[in-house]
Amino acid sequence: MSFLRNCWYIAGWADEFIKGQLVPRIFLNEKIVMFRDSKGMLQALQDRCPHRFVPLHLGQLENDQIRCAYHGLSFDCSGACVHNPHGNGAIPKAAKVRVYPMLERYGFAWIWMGVADRADPGAIPDFSAMDPQSAYIGKSYLHVKANYMLETDNILDLSHIEFLHGSSLGSAAVAQGVIEVEQHGETVHSKRTTHNEQLTPELERLRGIPAGQRVDRWLNVRWNAPSNMLLDSGYTPSGESRESRESGQSVYVAHMFTPETSSATHYWFGIAFPKTLGEEGRRLAEENIQWLLQPFTNEDMPMLQAQQEVLGDQDFWTLNPVLLASDGGAVRARRLLDKMIRQEQALNELIIP
Secondary structure (H helix, E strand, O other): OOOOOOOEEEEEEHHHOOEOOOEEEEEOOEEEEEEEOOOOOEEEEEOOOOOOOOOHHHOEEEOOEEEOOOOOOEEOOOOEEEEOOOOOOOOOOOOEOOEOOEEEEOOEEEEEOOOHHHOOHHHOOOOHHHOOOOEEEEEEEEEEOOOHHHHHHHHHOHHHHHHHOOOOOOOOOOOOOEEEEEEEOOEEEEEEEEEEEOOOHHHHHHHOOOOOOOEEEEEEEEEEOOOEEEEEEEEEEOOOOHHHHHOOOOEEEEEEEEEEEOOEEEEEEEEEEEHHHOHHHHHHHHHHHHHHHHHHHHHHHHHHHHHHHHHOOOOOHHHOOOOOHHHHHHHHHHHHHHHHHHHHHHHHHHHOO
8 A cells, every 4th residue: 555655644642752762663564663862852763773673672772872682783863873882893884774754743743754855844734722732632542453544534524423423422413414525735624514413411511511402513624634633523502603603612633543554553632622721621631532532442443443354455446435425525535645645656756767
C-alpha cells in the first residue's frame, strides 16, 4: 500500500516523551525510535543499527546519543555514528541512520515521514482547540488492527452512531440528519445536523442537558490529509435559531490516525474542555474520555477489525463499494488522498532518475 509521505503524522501525545527514555514505534511500515533530548526537543531516528541491524531502542540513551546494545556504536541526533569502540575507532562512511523531523504543537508530537528538507512546520493543520495551554484535554489511545482509511471513513460518516452506538452516542434521528460536504483546498469538511433529537440519558448528563430536552445537534468533522480530524459537536434546544447555535459552546474531539502498517493503525483521540471552567473542566475532560473509550473500544474497534479481515489486502475501490448519501465526506477524502499520493509519486519520479 502506498502512503502519503511528505506530510505530518501524529507520533504520540507530546507528554509521552520523557527525557532519557527511548520510544520505539512503527509508522508506515518503518521502525522508528524517538526521544526527547537534553534541550527538550523531540528527535526521531531509524530504529536499526547499520552494522548488524539490531534495533537501536534496545540500547542506551546517553548525552543525546544512542549507543547500540550489540557492538556499542553510538549515533547522535543527526543520525551520524559518532563513536566506534572497535580497533582504531575509525567510523565507516556508511555508519549513519535516517533522521525524521519532529516537532511539538497543540499537545501532539508530530513526525514528518517524507523528504526531511521538505518538512514545513506551516503545513501542520490548526488543532488549537486541543492546545493544553488553553484547555483541559482528556487523552487516550488505541491500537487498531485495521487500515487507517477505514478509521477515517468511520469518523467522516457519523451516521453509524445511530446503529453502532445507539445506547451511548447515537439516537434515532442521526441517519436522517442534514448532510453537507465541503472541500477547501486539501481540507474536507463533513457536516451533519440533526433536529428534534432525543439524546441518551448518559450523553445528556455529560453535556449538561436537562433530562428529556429535545435538541438540535451538529456534528462537524474536519479532515486534513492524510488522517487527522477534528470533530466539532454541540447542541441547542430544538427549534432555536441558527444565531443561538453559533453563540453556543462546542465540544471538540480530535481523532488522529497514523498507519502502523497497511492493516494496523495508531489511534490517538482526545476531548477538550476550556480552562475557563476551572476544575470542572478538568473533571469533565477525564470523565468524558473514559466514557468515550468504551464505545470506541467495544463497538468501533471490533467492527473496523472485522472489516479489515474481509478486505484483507484487496484494494477498497476494486471491490466496488455501494455508496450511500452519508458517504460523501469519506469518499471525498479518499479520492483527494489518492490524488495527493499519485502527485507525490509522480514528483518523486521526476526528481529521482
